[in-house]
Amino acid sequence: MGPWPNDPLGPQAREIAQLYWIMFFCAVVVLAIVDGGIVYAGLKFRERPGHVAKQFHGHNFLELTWTVIPTILVVTFSVLSFQKLGDINDTQTGVEMTIPTRGQQWSWTFTYPKEDRFKLLDGTYLQMSEELHIPVNTKVLIKLSSVDVIHSFWVPNIGGKKDAVPGRPTELWLSADKPGTYKGQCYEFCGTGHADMLITLVAHPKTEYNAWAADAVKEANRLLDPATKKGRETFLSLACVGCHTVKGTTAAGKVGPELTHVASKKSIAGGVLSPVNEETLTKWISNPPAVKPGTLMPNLGLSQEQVHDIVQWLLTLK
Numbered sequence: 001m002g003p004w005p006n007d008p009l010g011p012q013a014r015e016i017a018q019l020y021w022i023m024f025f026c027a028v029v030v031l032a033i034v035d036g037g038i039v040y041a042g043l044k045f046r047e048r049p050g051h052v053a054k055q056f057h058g059h060n061f062l063e064l065t066w067t068v069i070p071t072i073l074v075v076t077f078s079v080l081s082f083q084k085l086g087d088i089n090d091t092q093t094g095v096e097m098t099i100p101t102r103g104q105q106w107s108w109t110f111t112y113p114k115e116d117r118f119k120l121l122d123g124t125y126l127q128m129s130e131e132l133h134i135p136v137n138t139k140v141l142i143k144l145s146s147v148d149v150i151h152s153f154w155v156p157n158i159g160g161k162k163d164a165v166p167g168r169p170t171e172l173w174l175s176a177d178k179p180g181t182y183k184g185q186c187y188e189f190c191g192t193g194h195a196d197m198l199i200t201l202v203a204h205p206k207t208e209y210n211a212w213a214a215d216a217v218k219e220a221n222r223l224l225d226p227a228t229k230k231g232r233e234t235f236l237s238l239a240c241v242g243c244h245t246v247k248g249t250t251a252a253g254k255v256g257p258e259l260t261h262v263a264s265k266k267s268i269a270g271g272v273l274s275p276v277n278e279e280t281l282t283k284w285i286s287n288p289p290a291v292k293p294g295t296l297m298p299n300l301g302l303s304q305e306q307v308h309d310i311v312q313w314l315l316t317l318k
């Protein structure tokens with residue numbers, strides 16, 4: 001951290017950092033020469049007893065110097081910037097993987113390519129919120145969209161930032177040098193949850209990527225049990241997703257507790273109801289404020305059938 005670029009750990013971040021350091025170095029040299037000159041002249045030629053300030057007008061050599069040098073610098077910076085921008089904005093050449101990425105108050109959802117390794121039981125393809133998994137040294141194209149307001153996608157160590165604008169597709173590419181986990185953050189203020197709109201970019205060794213995909217697909221399939229499909233769909237279509245996270249689904253809210261393994265917990269409603277079973281879950285979801293006055297979880301006024309379906313699904317989240 002600091003007022004300079006994070007350690008660049010991918011080709012795109014490296015180009016940006018190089019440009020930064022070239023300009024920074026030149027700026028420091030210019031600052032030293034100009035400020036040094038001012039201080040030197042101020043001391044040497046100042047008016048003092050026994051010394052009369054020299055009066056003169058114009059100085060061709062100096063004036064030429066401080067016109068020509070800055071012109072060369074500015075032109076050099078422009079040429080360098082355009083050159084680097086060409087690489088940074090090159091979302092065409094050598095793309096090996098494309099991941100549509102949707103911004104929504106307040107999470108990112110990544111849709112994996114329509115390839116067999118990402119295919120789920122219900123015929124759709126793997127989607128994940130917050131976590132983006134890619135193989136190392138692979139040029140990945142992120143196609144950005146937004147369903148509500150402007151967000152901005154940024155993983156500082158790996159690449160530049162790009163806005164996700166409603167109704168206007170944008171894209172950027174990423175590549176990571178080494179396996180690891182890299183933190184990212186929405187970079188455009190997008191409402192009260194903006195600070196929590198995080199990105200966790202995980203770069204896997206190429207040889208381990210398919211194993212990760214198989215695990216992720218298995219985990220996602222676990223949530224697709226046909227017997228509880230209706231409850232799952234009901235849950236994901238309601239306001240629940242705005243507050244709760246269920247890993248492997250599009251539910252990525254941060255306000256309420258995570259429900260990925262809710263059926264394995266000892267209690268719910270902050271300990272008010274236990275154990276976690278059909279009875280307690282039904283009681284809670286039907287009317288939370290009645291169970292725990294002042295709770296942030298509202299009474300959504302669900303039908304008995306909706307509550308039943310959701311509870312059946314939640315019970316599978318072990």
Ligand code: CUA
Pocket residue numbers: 103105106150151152186187188189190191194195197
């Ligand atoms: Cu999304 Cu800030």
